[in-house]
Each structure stands twice: as structure tokens, then as C-alpha cells.
Amino acid sequence: MLDPLEKELQKAPSITYQQHADLEREHTYQLAENVDAQLKRMAQDLKDIIGHMNTTNASDDTSDPVHQIAKILNAHMDSLQWIDHNTAMLQRKVEEVSKLAEQRRRDQERNFRLAYN
Numbered sequence: 598m599l600d601p602l603e604k605e606l607q608k609a610p611s612i613t614y615q616q617h618a619d620l621e622r623e624h625t626y627q628l629a630e631n632v633d634a635q636l637k638r639m640a641q642d643l644k645d646i647i648g649h650m651n652t653t654n655a656s657d658d659t660s661d662p663v664h665q666i667a668k669i670l671n672a673h674m675d676s677l678q679w680i681d682h683n684t685a686m687l688q689r690k691v692e693e694v695s696k697l698a699e700q701r702r703r704d705q706e707r708n709f710r711l712a713y714n
Contacts, residue, residue, distance in 0.1 A: 659665075
């Protein structure tokens with residue numbers, strides 16, 4: 598019953614472990630080339646979009662109210678980002694000071710216990 602399958606298996610070319618690894622490596626290389634090509638196309642698309650946006654924005658009339666509003670909103674966004682950045686930095690500093698104060702309090706309590714116990 599298994600004889601026909603065994604004969605077919607013997608007829609089939611045997612793939613060694615090294616050959617299998619070579620096939621996998623080739624497949625992986627092809628995938629990497631595909632991903633690289635897709636990334637290059639995406640980068641070029643982004644360059645095209647940025648170029649288009651730059652030419653569109655460069656031709657705007659500065660007296661246009663929409664352009665003026667956009668400039669004001671951009672300035673507000675920059676200010677908000679600056680505030681957010683500095684708030685985060687200040688928060689980290691406050692946390693550091695709190696940790697130091699807590700450590701100092703524990704040290705004082707420990708010293709007090711050692712002195713009076």
C-alpha cells in the first residue's frame with residue numbers, strides 16, 4: 598500500500614537542508630527587494646506631494662484672509678507645541694524634585710529612629 602508513495606518519493610528530487618535554506622534566503626531577498634521598491638515609490642510620491650504643496654503655498658496671495666488666518670493658526674500651533682514641550686519638561690523636573698524630597702524625608706525619619714531608639 599505504501600510502495601507507490603515510497604517510489605514517488607524516491608523519484609522526487611531530494612532537497613537538502615542547505616537547499617531549503619537557500620530557497621528561503623532567495624524568497625526573503627525577493628521580499629526585501631519588493632519592500633525596498635515600494636518604499637522608494639512612496640518616498641517619490643511624498644516628494645511629489647510636498648513639491649506640489651510648496652508650489653501651491655508659494656503662489657498664495659498674502660492679502661488673502663484665508664492665508665492670514667492660516668498664518669495665525671500656524672503661529673498658535675507653534676506656541677501650543679512650545680508650551681506642551683516646556684510643560685512636559687517642567688513636569689519631569691517636578692517629579693525629580695518630589696522623588697528627592699521623598700528620599701530626604703525617609704532618610705530623616707530613619708536617622709530620627711536611629712537616634713532615639
